[in-house]
Amino acid sequence: MTPQAPGRHYLDVWGVAKSFRGTRVMSGMNFRMDRGELVSLLGPSGCGKTTLLRIIAGLMEADEGDVVLGGRNITRLPAHRRNISVVFQNYALFPHLSVAENVAFGLRARGTAKAACAQPVEEALSLVRMDAFAGRPVSALSGGQQQRVAVARALVVQPDLLLLDEPFSALDRKLRETMQVELKALLRDRGITAIFVTHDQEEAMGVSDRIAVMNAGKIEQFADPSTLYARPATPFVMDFVGLSTRLSGRVVQDDGARSIVETGCGLLTAPGGFAPGTPVQIGVRPELISPGEGENTISARLRDVMVLGAKTVLHGEAAGSDRVMCELPGIRGGMTRGDELRLGWSVADTLIHEAAA
Ligand code: ATP
Numbered sequence: 001m002t003p004q005a006p007g008r009h010y011l012d013v014w015g016v017a018k019s020f021r022g023t024r025v026m027s028g029m030n031f032r033m034d035r036g037e038l039v040s041l042l043g044p045s046g047c048g049k050t051t052l053l054r055i056i057a058g059l060m061e062a063d064e065g066d067v068v069l070g071g072r073n074i075t076r077l078p079a080h081r082r083n084i085s086v087v088f089q090n091y092a093l094f095p096h097l098s099v100a101e102n103v104a105f106g107l108r109a110r111g112t113a114k115a116a117c118a119q120p121v122e123e124a125l126s127l128v129r130m131d132a133f134a135g136r137p138v139s140a141l142s143g144g145q146q147q148r149v150a151v152a153r154a155l156v157v158q159p160d161l162l163l164l165d166e167p168f169s170a171l172d173r174k175l176r177e178t179m180q181v182e183l184k185a186l187l188r189d190r191g192i193t194a195i196f197v198t199h200d201q202e203e204a205m206g207v208s209d210r211i212a213v214m215n216a217g218k219i220e221q222f223a224d225p226s227t228l229y230a231r232p233a234t235p236f237v238m239d240f241v242g243l244s245t246r247l248s249g250r251v252v253q254d255d256g257a258r259s260i261v262e263t264g265c266g267l268l269t270a271p272g273g274f275a276p277g278t279p280v281q282i283g284v285r286p287e288l289i290s291p292g293e294g295e296n297t298i299s300a301r302l303r304d305v306m307v308l309g310a311k312t313v314l315h316g317e318a319a320g321s322d323r324v325m326c327e328l329p330g331i332r333g334g335m336t337r338g339d340e341l342r343l344g345w346s347v348a349d350t351l352i353h354e355a356a357a
Pocket residue numbers: 020021025043044045046047048049050051052199
């Protein structure tokens with residue numbers, strides 16, 4: 001992709017390339033977001049999320065490209081002059097300092113006099129509901145409390161941009177969910193522009209206005225959570241964001257509006273726009289498949305019934321050994337492994353992508 005000139009976005013990263021010891025891990029990277037947005041960089045390990053974050057923060061130099069923040073080209077500015085705060089995965093707090101001293105550290109590093117730190121530190125700590133802990137050593141705090149202190153330290157300097165690199169990964173699931181809700185509310189209330197790095201798709205869906213799904217140093221799709229889920233642009237996004245049944249096939253007929261696809265389970269109909277002969281992958285989200293006949297119907301042998309409480313998930317195997325998933329609300333009984341099922345869904349709910357060569 002040809003890099004475009006910086007536009008009027010609050011953050012404008014364009015044409016960024018990066019190699020490590022001769023191996024290119026990112027090239028022609030363009031990434032833009034607006035003021036006040038919460039954006040996640042989502043992708044599997046090694047796809048370049050942290051590299052992009054570090055380049056934006058100024059902790060790593062890009063080989064090519066520019067970073068423009070608030071209309072100012074900051075590409076050549078060192079990290080400490082960018083007014084960007086980073087919350088790291090391990091919080092990077094100083095264990096020998098108190099909570100308040102840790103929070104004051106960023107201000108002190110920017111030359112704020114000790115006496116002038118007290119009020120902003122108190123405010124930042126009360127934002128994350130840690131004001132009662134100001135005098136405690138950081139080493140005496142729980143993981144969730146340390147995470148709050150790291151956020152207070154990042155916010156106390158009133159950054160133009162907040163970057164969070166897997167901020168919740170050290171927390172257990174319940175605490176992680178609580179922190180996600182809290183942090184999202186805090187950032188929204190304060191109108192803070194932030195980028196989350198995560199490889200957890202549920203976290204990205206839950207906290208972000210938009211998600212950039214990355215794969216092998218490229219953004220595959222950049223959209224709001226519902227678009228990513230309902231209209232994944234590529235098979236990679238379909239697989240990475242949410243679960244789906246996948247069936248391989250070949251287009252046998254297409255009138256522009258609808259494609260007829262030959263699969264191991266018979267002919268299926270999908271939204272059109274493919275040349276006859278094109279190898280494709282059909283996808284359907286599990287909650288959009290239901291037992292019985294539909295515009296598309298397949299037979300599958302039931303491999304497993306998982307009763308999860310709020311939902312029951314049926315795992316099946318269709319002809320051609322394609323795996324099929326069907327999710328039903330609530331607790332459902334009366335089905336056993338080995339049953340032959342008819343499963344149906346609508347054409348509109350059928351996702352179709354050209355299969356990777
Ligand atoms: P993770 O989720 O595991 O943190 P990531 O998406 O953040 O992964 P990066 O850390 O950005 O991925 O790494 C992108 C690629 O660049 C990987 O192939 C990685 O091995 C490589 N890489 C990153 N930093 C360095 C480095 N300092 N030296 C050599 N290779 C590096």
